[in-house]
Amino acid sequence: MTRYLSLWLPSLATDRISRHSAAAREAPLATIAKVRSAQRLAAVNRAAARHGLKPGLALADARAILPELACCAVDEAAEAATLAAITDWCRRFTPLAALDPPDGAMLDITGAAHLFGGEAKLLDEIEARLATQGLAARAAIAPTPEAAWALARFGEARVIPEGDREEDLRRRLGALPLAALRLDAKTLADLAQAGLRRIGDLILRPRAPLAARFGKQLFVRLDALLGHAKTPITPRFEAPAYLAERRFAEPIVQRETIEATIRALAQELALLLVRQGEGARQLDVSLFGVDGRVRHLRAGTSRPLRDPAMIARLFREKIEAAGNIDERDPLDAGFGFDVVRLAAEAVERQDEDQAHWLGAATQDDLADLVDRLGARLGLRRVTRLDLSDTHWPEFAVTAVPFSASSTHRHGMDARHKAGHDVQAQSVLSTRPIRLLTQPEPIEAIASVPDGPPVRFRWRRVLHVVAAIEGPERIAPEWWKHSALTRDYFRAEDSEGRRFWLFREGLYETETAQPRWFLHGLFA
Amino acid sequence: MQGSGKAQQISLLRREMAGIATAPPAIVARAHVSLGAARLDRLLAGGLVTGALHEITAAAPGDTPAAAGFVLALAARCAAARNAPLIWIGEDFASLEQGSLYGPGLALHGIDPARLVLVHAANAKDALWAMEEALKCRTPAAVIGEIYSAKLYDLTASRRLVLAAQKQGTTGLLCLAGPVRAEALSSGAETRFEVRARSSPHAASAGGRTPLPGPAAFDVRIAKARAGPAAFSIDREKFHPVFWSHREVLFRDALSLPLAAIAGDGPDQPPQRRSA
Numbered sequence: 046m047t048r049y050l051s052l053w054l055p056s057l058a059t060d061r062i063s064r065h066s067a068a069a070r071e072a073p074l075a076t077i078a079k080v081r082s083a084q085r086l087a088a089v090n091r092a093a094a095r096h097g098l099k100p101g102l103a104l105a106d107a108r109a110i111l112p113e114l115a116c117c118a119v120d121e122a123a124e125a126a127t128l129a130a131i132t133d134w135c136r137r138f139t140p141l142a143a144l145d146p147p148d149g150a151m152l153d154i155t156g157a158a159h160l161f162g163g164e165a166k167l168l169d170e171i172e173a174r175l176a177t178q179g180l181a182a183r184a185a186i187a188p189t190p191e192a193a194w195a196l197a198r199f200g201e202a203r204v205i206p207e208g209d210r211e212e213d214l215r216r217r218l219g220a221l222p223l224a225a226l227r228l229d230a231k232t233l234a235d236l237a238q239a240g241l242r243r244i245g246d247l248i249l250r251p252r253a254p255l256a257a258r259f260g261k262q263l264f265v266r267l268d269a270l271l272g273h274a275k276t277p278i279t280p281r282f283e284a285p286a287y288l289a290e291r292r293f294a295e296p297i298v299q300r301e302t303i304e305a306t307i308r309a310l311a312q313e314l315a316l317l318l319v320r321q322g323e324g325a326r327q328l329d330v331s332l333f334g335v336d337g338r339v340r341h342l343r344a345g346t347s348r349p350l351r352d353p354a355m356i357a358r359l360f361r362e363k364i365e366a367a368g369n370i371d372e373r374d375p376l377d378a379g380f381g382f383d384v385v386r387l388a389a390e391a392v393e394r395q396d397e398d399q400a401h402w403l404g405a406a407t408q409d410d411l412a413d414l415v416d417r418l419g420a421r422l423g424l425r426r427v428t429r430l431d432l433s434d435t436h437w438p439e440f441a442v443t444a445v446p447f448s449a450s451s452t453h454r455h456g457m458d459a460r461h462k463a464g465h466d467v468q469a470q471s472v473l474s475t476r477p478i479r480l481l482t483q484p485e486p487i488e489a490i491a492s493v494p495d496g497p498p499v500r501f502r503w504r505r506v507l508h509v510v511a512a513i514e515g516p517e518r519i520a521p522e523w524w525k526h527s528a529l530t531r532d533y534f535r536a537e538d539s540e541g542r543r544f545w546l547f548r549e550g551l552y553e554t555e556t557a558q559p560r561w562f563l564h565g566l567f568a
Numbered sequence: 569m570q571g572s573g574k575a576q577q578i579s580l581l582r583r584e585m586a587g588i589a590t591a592p593p594a595i596v597a598r599a600h601v602s603l604g605a606a607r608l609d610r611l612l613a614g615g616l617v618t619g620a621l622h623e624i625t626a627a628a629p630g631d632t633p634a635a636a637g638f639v640l641a642l643a644a645r646c647a648a649a650r651n652a653p654l655i656w657i658g659e660d661f662a663s664l665e666q667g668s669l670y671g672p673g674l675a676l677h678g679i680d681p682a683r684l685v686l687v688h689a690a691n692a693k694d695a696l697w698a699m700e701e702a703l704k705c706r707t708p709a710a711v712i713g714e715i716y717s718a719k720l721y722d723l724t725a726s727r728r729l730v731l732a733a734q735k736q737g738t739t740g741l742l743c744l745a746g747p748v749r750a751e752a753l754s755s756g757a758e759t760r761f762e763v764r765a766r767s768s769p770h771a772a773s774a775g776g777r778t779p780l781p782g783p784a785a786f787d788v789r790i791a792k793a794r795a796g797p798a799a800f801s802i803d804r805e806k807f808h809p810v811f812w813s814h815r816e817v818l819f820r821d822a823l824s825l826p827l828a829a830i831a832g833d834g835p836d837q838p839p840q841r842r843s844a
Contacts, residue, residue, distance in 0.1 A: 410707040411653060411685070418687055418698050426688040430671040430681040442671035444686055478637055478677050479667035497778070506630065511767060512781040537781040541767035542630055566667055568637015568677065568784040568812070 046207055048164070049278070050152040051193035052135065052171065052184045054128070057148045058088035061127045062117050064179030073111055077104050078119040087119045091181075130339070131180070132281050137333040137384045138167065140285060143278040149197070151190050151278050158186075160292075164204050178337040190278055191270040192218060195225030195244075211271075218270060219245025226266040232259055244270070285329070285388035287321075289313035296335045296381025300364065303332070303376065303385065307360050310387035311353035324349025324395030330360055332376065333384035340376060342367075345424050347415045347448030349395035355413055356387075362420035415447050424448050437522055438480065438564065475514070475535055477545040477565030487546065489561035495552040497534050503563045508538035516548070529555050535567065543567035599737070601645050604818025605810045611790055611802050612759065616642060619737035620758035621730045625750045625791070627764035632666055632745050634765035637677065638786050639712055639743045641812045641819065644678040646739050647709035648817045654679065655708045657687040659695045662716040662745040677784070678814040692720045696729070703732035703740050710739045716746040718753065726755030750791040760792035766809055769822065785811040785822055 054060065058076045063069035073093035075086045084104035096111045107114055125146065132150040135142040138161070141153035154167065161167040168184045175182040185196035187205040192214075196203065199221045205214065218225075221244050223236055236259060241247060244267070247255070252264055268274040289310040297303060307330055318324060326349060332340040344359040364376060376382075419427045428444035435441055489498035497513045515534030521527065529550040537543045545565035550556030600614035609615045616622065622642070626635040643654050656669060663669075671681040687702075689695035692715040699713040711733075715721060721744070733740045742757070750762045768782035787807035809822035 410705055414655075414702055414705045414707070415685065417701055422687070422689060422694055422698065426690075428686045428688065430669070430674075430684060430686065432671050432681065442681070444668070444688075447685060476673035476676055477667075477670055478640060478673040479633060479663075480670040480673070481667040482664065510778065512779045514780045535781055537768060539767075540630070541765040541785065542633065543765070543768070543781055543784070565670060565673070566633035566636075567673070567781075568634055568640065568786075 046188065047153065047155045048158065048186055048188065048207065049190045049193040050138075050154045050167070050171075050184055050186045051145065051190065051197040052131075052150040052152065052182060053194075053197040054131065054148045054175075054180055054182050056088065056090050056181050057128065058119070058124055059090035059093075059117075060180045061124060063090065067179075070179065072115055073098070073113065074115045074117065075107065076117050076119045129281070131175070131337075133339045134333065134337050135171075136282070136331065136339070137386075138171065140282070140288065140386075140388070141278070141280045142282075143280045145194070149194070151193070153278060153280070154186065168203055174337075188214075189270060189272045190276060191227070191266065192272070194227065195221050195270060199225045214271060215245070215248055219243060219248055223247070226263070226270065228263065228266065232263070235259060283390070285390050286323075286392045287314055287317045287325075288386055288388035289317070290384060290386035293383045293385075296383040297385075298378045298381040300376065303378075303382065304357065304361055304364065306385045307387060308353060308357035310385065311356035314356070314387055314389060315351045315353045318351040318389065318392070318395070321392075322394060323392040324351045325356075325389035325391070326350075326393050327389070327391040328356060328359070329386075329388045329390050330363075331384075331386045331388070332378075332382040333386075334378070335380045335383050338379065340382075343390075344416075344420045345448060346412075347419070347424070347427075348412045349393040350416070351395060355416070359416055359420045362417055366421045419448060435522060435525075436519060437525075437528075438476075438519065442480075475567075477543075477567045480545075480565045481563065484547070484562035484564045487561050487563045489546065489548075491548075494559070495532075495548075498536065498546065498561065501536075501546065501561065501563075503544070508536075508540075508542070508544070510536050511539045511541075512537040519547075533564075601649070601739075602818075603642075603645055603810075604813075604816070605808075605821045607808055607821050608788065608810060608819060611808070612793065616645065616739070617758050618646070618739045619734055621726065621733050621740040621742060621756070623753065623755065623757045623760040623792075624741065624743045625748055625753070625760065625762050626745070627762050627787075627789070629747055631764050634784075634786055635743055635745070635763040636666065636714070637784050637812070638761065638763045638788065639714075639741050640674065640677055640679055641784070642741055643710040643712050644814075644817050645819075647679070647683070650709050652707055652709035653683045653685055655685045655687065655702045655711045656714070657689055657695050657698045657702065657712065658714045659689050659692055659716050659745075661691075662714050663688070665716070666745065676814060678812070678817040692717050696720060696725055699740065699742070700728055700732045703729060703738050704736060705738065706736045708738055710741055712741045712743065714743045714745050718744050718746060718748040721753075721755070723754050723756065726757055730756045730758075750789075757792065758794050759790060762789040762791045763787070764789075764807060766811075766822070769811065783811050783813060785809065 059074045063074055071092055073096060075089045075093050075098060077084050078087040086098060086100050086102045086104065086107055088100055089098045093114060098107050098111060128144060128146060132142050132144050135150050135152055139152050139154050139157045143151045145151045158164045158167045161170055164186050168186065171184050172182050183197050185193050185200055185203045187193035187196055192205060205217055223242060223244060224233060225244060247267060256264055269276045291306055291310060326346055328344050330342040342360055342363045344363055350356065367376060415427050425446050427447045429447050431443050431445045433440055433443065487501045487503045489501040491498045497515060498510055500507060500509050513534055513536045516532035519531045519533060521530065531547040531549055533545060533547045536546055544563055545567065546561060546563050548559045548561055550559045552559055599618045600616060601618055602609050602615040624635050624639050626632045647654055669686065674681045687698050689698055695713055695715045699711055702708060702711040729740050750760055764787040766785040766787045768785040787809055789807045790802050791804055793802055810819045811822045813820050
């Protein structure tokens with residue numbers, strides 16, 4: 046039996062602004078937006094509502110009623126961000142938490158309530174915790190998302206018990222106003238005019254005439270509410286494949302404690318992974334702060350991984366990397382974390398032995414190193430060279446993340462060898478050990494316009510050519526990019542330094558004034 | 569009396585010898601990788617010590633590519649005997665200045681690009697950290713670090729690397745790509761090489777005008793060598809000319825080389841591929 050918890054934050058817009066000070070929460074506050082060239086109230090807090098202010102009222106009128114009203118422009122982006130943060134925080138109760146804009150969240154709490162001492166206790170805990178964060182909230186639990194939504198906003202009771210019979214459900218929900226069906230204002234007004242006010246008024250009526258008059262939507266909603274049609278929720282984050290978590294009565298602050306917790310969780314996770322014959326490719330640690338903040342640490346791996354020591358080490362590097370930004374408190378624990386969760390977000394089959402040119406043990410050793418370096422520096426910074434089938438120097442080789450694919454490597458080996466045999470046939474096919482990011486223009490003096498350079502100046506230093514080999518003509522791949530033909534030379538200056546130069550453009554056919562560039566350096 | 573004295577002396581010596589034979593050697597015999605060039609090998613008492621840290625500096629700013637080439641050649645020597653990967657850890661700024669490693673060129677230099685792990689470190693601190701981590705790993709044939717600024721690289725930093733290298737027996741090669749005087753460094757490294765570009769043994773060009781450049785050639789000075797039988801005999805001021813034969817994947821003494829041989833070698837032939 047699926048259970049849904051709907052969370053409603055009735056004064057999200059104003060709470061967002063005044064949540065951090067108790068005094069501010071007591072002062073009347075409203076957010077304002079421009080509606081048809083007039084400044085109108087978009088949301089009001091409780092203090093303002095007490096004076097009779099309502100959303101939709103013109104600002105001038107509101108000021109006339111309550112001169113000390115504080116105003117703030119509506120900031121939809123900030124409100125959405127706050128809602129997202131709260132939804133994220135809700136994941137401490139269940140991994141399946143969906144946004145329910147504009148002012149709510151929907152949680153799938155199937156099988157989670159017992160962790161908090163039952164559904165009533167869970168509701169209390171959510172509301173109380175949000176209250177300490179300065180957020181007014183009301184939550185309700187029901188077997189369908191729609192029923193939970195309706196109950197949170199319009200209901201007296203907060204829970205529709207599990208295993209409630211159909212008629213009980215109808216009785217409970219029938220008492221709610223029609224607005225609980227999430228209908229638009231016009232339909233609601235039309236229904237009111239027809240004398241229909243409560244959900245119970247709809248349930249027993251013949252459907253056809255009502256549907257013809259008010260639209261099908263009415264009964265789609267009603268069926269969803271009563272659980273006749275399933276409407277899945279879209280969680281903000283996918284539920285992880287595997288997870289392990291720990292809850293603390295006393296929040297933890299110390300980095301050592303957090304690391305020890307992650308290590309213990311990694312052990313639990315490893316058991317789950319071993320049982321399924323899988324390994325993690327992406328791991329997330331979520332640290333839920335008592336102050337409502339959630340910290341996420343994410344580590345990718347270059348191959349399926351389940352070794353607890355290795356996982357713990359990856360996250361140690363992550364925390365270390367965070368420490369580079371703030372040395373004192375790398376995790377910014379604040380008042381401490383009371384839920385720590387380790388999840389394997391992506392998994393892959395992990396077979397015991399994999400054939401590889403290095404042998405399984407050495408390959409693991411290397412993969413461990415790559416993951417560790419990647420956790421601290423970023424996986425994109427650990428690369429290998431991939432040779433491409435092109436003779437254009439800039440494109441001949443690219444650095445690709447080492448973790449990208451391990452099967453790919455064999456293919457590259459073969460390609461690399463093939464390319465090599467072709468190159469080996471030519472006397473001129475020498476290539477530098479380093480290639481500049483961009484060819485750098487140089488001043489070169491050649492004895493004849495299409496001849497090799499005699500002297501050249503690079504980065505303000507004059508080099509006299511003592512030995513030279515070339516030209517090796519490299520034509521652009523016209524089907525890929527437009528460029529001029531290059532004549533490459535391998536030049537050695539009088540001091541024994543060796544350079545890779547080219548003249549851009551064929552003299553007289555492509556350009557009248559060929560330019561010279563330095564592209565690479567030899568040992 | 570005299571006879572018994574001699575016998576006594578002999579038995580004393582015998583006992584001493586027995587003691588030497590059974591006692592663990594004071595200096596653990598260390599593994600070396602021969603560089604190929606007889607002179608360098610002799611000076612280094614057998615070659616490059618593995619499981620240790622070696623530093624490489626450029627004699628002048630313009631010699632940085634030569635220093636990088638020398639480091640790569642050393643790494644290729646380390647990898648020649650083993651089917652193991654090489655790890656290159658480069659500071660971003662150094663590759664911005666000198667260009668990034670170029671696969672086809674590495675292959676021609678004697679290094680298989682498919683067995684190279686390239687790590688891009690944002691700064692010297694990250695590079696040194698990554699190098700230490702990599703040295704703690706048993707797999708790599710050698711770990712090469714290239715840092716631009718030697719500011720962070722002090723005695724403590726070098727000792728950390730030395731300890732990591734000793735523990736697993738992995739060889740560390742640290743290339744200081746920025747301006748630094750070899751004598752100003754203070755570190756726990758095993759050896760320090762200062763490298764200068766050297767005119768290659770030229771081959772005459774077909775036209776008979778400008779000659780063709782030959783294989784990579786270096787002037788190498790051993791600026792530092794830690795305790796060892798040969799350490800005292802090294803002339804630390806002297807540059808030793810060597811050239812790199814990428815086809816054989818080893819160094820050759822440049823002076824003993826007959827010129828005709830190089831011309832036949834051809835600068836382009838990759839290593840290993842011929843036999844493959």
